[in-house]
Amino acid sequence: MAFDRRVVVTGMGVVSPVGTGTRQAWEALVEGRSGIGPLTLFDATDYAVRIAGQVDGFDPAAVFGRRRAKHLDRFAQFGLVAAAEAVEHSHLDMAAEDAHRVGVVFASGIGGMGTFEREVRVLVERGPEWVNPYFCPMMIPNMAAGEIAMAIGAKGHNSCTVTACAASAHALGEGYDTIRLGRADAMVCGGAEAGLVPIGIAGFAAMKALSTRNDEPQRASRPFDAGRDGFVAAEGAACLVLEELGHALARGATVLAELVGFGSSCDAHHQTAPHPEGEGAIACMRGALHEAGIAASEVGYVNAHGTSTPPNDRVETLAVKAVLGDGVPMSSTKSMTGHLLGAAGAFEAFVCVQVLNQGVLPPTINLDDPDPECDLDYVPHVARQADVEVAMTNSFGFGGHNATLVFRRP
Amino acid sequence: MFDGHGQLVESAAMDRDEALSRFQTAVADVLETEPGTITLDKRWAEDLDADSLAIVECTLALNDEFGITIPDIEPDDVGTVADAFDIVMGLL
Numbered sequence: 001m002a003f004d005r006r007v008v009v010t011g012m013g014v015v016s017p018v019g020t021g022t023r024q025a026w027e028a029l030v031e032g033r034s035g036i037g038p039l040t041l042f043d044a045t046d047y048a049v050r051i052a053g054q055v056d057g058f059d060p061a062a063v064f065g066r067r068r069a070k071h072l073d074r075f076a077q078f079g080l081v082a083a084a085e086a087v088e089h090s091h092l093d094m095a096a097e098d099a100h101r102v103g104v105v106f107a108s109g110i111g112g113m114g115t116f117e118r119e120v121r122v123l124v125e126r127g128p129e130w131v132n133p134y135f136c137p138m139m140i141p142n143m144a145a146g147e148i149a150m151a152i153g154a155k156g157h158n159s160c161t162v163t164a165c166a167a168s169a170h171a172l173g174e175g176y177d178t179i180r181l182g183r184a185d186a187m188v189c190g191g192a193e194a195g196l197v198p199i200g201i202a203g204f205a206a207m208k209a210l211s212t213r214n215d216e217p218q219r220a221s222r223p224f225d226a227g228r229d230g231f232v233a234a235e236g237a238a239c240l241v242l243e244e245l246g247h248a249l250a251r252g253a254t255v256l257a258e259l260v261g262f263g264s265s266c267d268a269h270h271q272t273a274p275h276p277e278g279e280g281a282i283a284c285m286r287g288a289l290h291e292a293g294i295a296a297s298e299v300g301y302v303n304a305h306g307t308s309t310p311p312n313d314r315v316e317t318l319a320v321k322a323v324l325g326d327g328v329p330m331s332s333t334k335s336m337t338g339h340l341l342g343a344a345g346a347f348e349a350f351v352c353v354q355v356l357n358q359g360v361l362p363p364t365i366n367l368d369d370p371d372p373e374c375d376l377d378y379v380p381h382v383a384r385q386a387d388v389e390v391a392m393t394n395s396f397g398f399g400g401h402n403a404t405l406v407f408r409r410p
Numbered sequence: 411m412f413d414g415h416g417q418l419v420e421s422a423a424m425d426r427d428e429a430l431s432r433f434q435t436a437v438a439d440v441l442e443t444e445p446g447t448i449t450l451d452k453r454w455a456e457d458l459d460a461d462s463l464a465i466v467e468c469t470l471a472l473n474d475e476f477g478i479t480i481p482d483i484e485p486d487d488v489g490t491v492a493d494a495f496d497i498v499m500g501l502l
Contacts, residue, residue, distance in 0.1 A: 067442035130474075133466040 003180045008410065010253040011090025011241035012350050013082040015192075017053030017234050017337050021085060026354050029362040030383045034218035034336050036232050041196050049210045051217040052196050053234025053338025071134050072147065073112030078237035078343070079144030079192035080151055086239040087152055090253060092186055094153045103156030103184045104149045105175045106239070107167035107191035109342030109397070111141030114197040141342075144192045144237075156184045162342075164397030165305070167191050168238065169345025169405055173262035175242045185247040190239030190346035204233055207272065209309060221339075222366035223306035223332035224313045224374035231307040234338030238346035240353070255410040257353045260390075261292030267400030274311055274396060278319030281394065284402035285323040288392065292406045296324045299406070300388035301355050303348045304378075305396045306332025306364065307339055316394065317374045329386065331379040335365045345395035349405055352391035356409040361386050424502050429476075433495055436475040440468050450492040454485070472498055 014021065017035030018028035028035065039052040060069035060077045069077065083106070094102065115138040122130050137143060142160035149158050157178050161170035168191025175187035204210045211230040213220035221232040248255055265287065267280035274281065289296060302324065305316055313332075320330060333351050334340075340347050355361060360383050367380040388409070395403045434445035441448075441458060454460040460468065462485045469480045472494075478501040488494045 065442070070442065129479075130470060132470070133463040137463075 005180050005182060006245040007176045007179045007242050007259045008245050008248050009240050009256045009259060009353055009407070010243045010248050011086040011088070011092065012239065012256070012353060013085025013089060014236065014238045014347060014350055015055055015058070015078045015082050016236040016238070016340065016347060017055060020055065020058070020081065022089070022350065026358070029333055029336055029351065030360055032336065032363050032365045032382060034221070034365060035234070036217045036220055036338050038217060039196065039201065042198055044201065047201055047205065048212055049201055049205045050214045051211070051220055051232060052201070053232055053340070054196060055236055071138060073115045073138045073143070074194035074235070075108050075112055075192045076138070076144040076147050078194060078235065079106055079190070079239070080147055082190055082192065082237035082239040083148040083151065083188055086190070086241050087188060090241040090243070092241060096251070097186065099153050099155040101156055101185040102154040102188070103175070103178060104145045104154050104158045104188045105161060105171040105178070106145035106148055106189065107161045107171035107342050107346070108141040108144060109162065109164045109167050109193055110195050110200070112139035112143070113195045113200050115139045117197050117199045148188060152188065154188060157187070163401035163403070164399055165339065165341050165344055166395040166397035166401040166403040167342035167345065169349065169393065169395035169403035170264065170401070172240060172242065172259065172346060172349055172405055173264055173403055176259050176262050179242060179244050186241060186243045188239060188241055190237060191343040192237035193341040193343045194235045195341060196233060196235050201233060211308065219366050221308045221335050223304065223308045223335050223364055224317070224370055224378050225367050226369045226371045228308045228310060228313065228371070231309050231334065232338035234340045236340045236347065237343050238350050240346060240349055257356050257407040258410055259405060260294065260408045261288035261406035263288030263291070263402070263404035265402045267402065269400055272398045274315040276315065278315045278322065280400060280402045281316060281319035281396060282322050284404045285319065285392065285394065288404040288406045289323070292408070294390055294406060298390045299324055299328055299392050300386065301352070301361055301391040302328055302330035303351050303391065303393040304330045304332040305394045306334050308332070308334060312396065314371065314373045316396070317376055320376065326376060329361055329377045329379050329384070331362055331364045333362050335367070345393070345403060348393045348395070349407070352393050352405070352407045355388050355391050356407060359385060359387055426499070429499060429502060430495065432475055433472065433498060436471045437468050440464070440471045448491055450490065450495060452491045453489055454491070476502060478502065
């Protein structure tokens with residue numbers, strides 16, 4: 001079967017700790033501004049981890065009205081805001097589209113964890129008859145996808161990928177495949193996460209996966225640095241409008257980038273630890289490049305998964321060197337945003353598209369003392385001008401899930 | 411309401427107006443609107459945009475407010491605010 005349908009990006013939207021809206025977020029990334037701060041969404045006094053990448057100043061009642069906001073978990077609220085920006089940016093006019101040819105794949109690693117926690121408290125403290133009737137629809141991870149479809153009237157393929165921290169990279173991959181297969185002409189894809197609730201922080205902290213650099217929040221996420229001690233949990237959403245090239249050109253859309261390759265693999269090794277030699281990550285990147293028909297030497301920038309956990313950054317470095325050699329610049333914007341978990345892949349796809357269009361590589365901040373085992377060019381501290389034709393982003397999730405996306409400048 | 415000796419106990423009987431006021435406040439809180447809009451003639455679906463889940467949510471709020479247990483009801487049986495208020499009054 002020939003896959004001659006090409007897939008392009010025509011719109012983007014983000015909600016993140018470094019800003020809501022692509023312009024604000026991009027400015028922060030280029031300036032090397034951290035979005036990490038004290039965790040204030042709940043009283044974290046007794047928690048080992050008291051820092052996070054919060055979306056501050058988000059007023060759901062102002063956006064959705066009080067009644068509607070009450071029936072949307074925070075992750076779905078973020079997803080709707082990011083999708084609205086992306087669709088508006090793309091100028092996709094649903095009144096002019098065949099609604100059945102426009103779909104949504106919107107990921108979440110966890111879904112409505114805040115809703116889940118609140119209603120479990122109700123169940124335990126008051127009893128089953130007091131559980132809110134909106135509990136199930138608010139909590140399920142696919143509800144952002146359902147809500148976005150309702151908001152824009154998209155009646156085509158609709159689903160939700162749940163592959164932990166690779167979830168929204170897989171959402172973009174699935175959207176890309178859907179268009180290539182001819183099942184849709186436009187796909188609204190991305191992911192949302194809002195897990196900064198007591199059980200979420202306690203759970204990740206119990207794994208010792210989170211940084212405990214509580215006294216220096218902005219220095220806590222330090223990918224590839226010898227002093228890194230875990231990731232910083234963050235929240236937010238990101239969305240890209242993917243479109244078949246001919247469809248985009250026919251309606252006069254601005255093409256921001258072409259999505260040329262999607263790699264997907266599994267380590268099949270351990271629940272949470274990466275394969276020690278990066279076998280799954282290597283296969284994933286190679287698969288994406290093969291599909292794109294792009295030589296390793298053509299990749300001009302990699303947005304790393306770069307979580308700031310000791311194992312990830314070491315193994316990812318090994319894997320990237322095995323596939324791309326040691327000359328490619330690779331930065332981790334998680335040094336500034338923290339880890340958006342299920343929204344990270346789409347957010348970092350947004351970063352790649354911006355790199356292609358703006359000619360600037362956002363830095364890896366806090367890289368004061370590089371780990372000797374992390375010896376690539378991570379664009380330390382400050383952004384750098386660079387004319388990039390091809391950009392790659394990696395996402396790796398608990399469960400051994402790997403996803404790689406390759407974008408080319410139009 | 412009478413006590414064990416057949417004497418009318420005024421203080422225990424809930425005044426209908428007071429009950430309605432509390433009913434309106436509880437429902438308005440769920441529907442994120444003003445209590446004054448929850449008038450007896452309003453239809454749940456058409457006028458208050460309350461679907462079956464919203465009606466269940468209102469039921470929980472009313473159970474909480476009045477310390478009652480409203481039995482399972484079909485949304486069709488409570489077309490208007492008055493229908494629901496009658497059920498609540500019957501349980502007080």
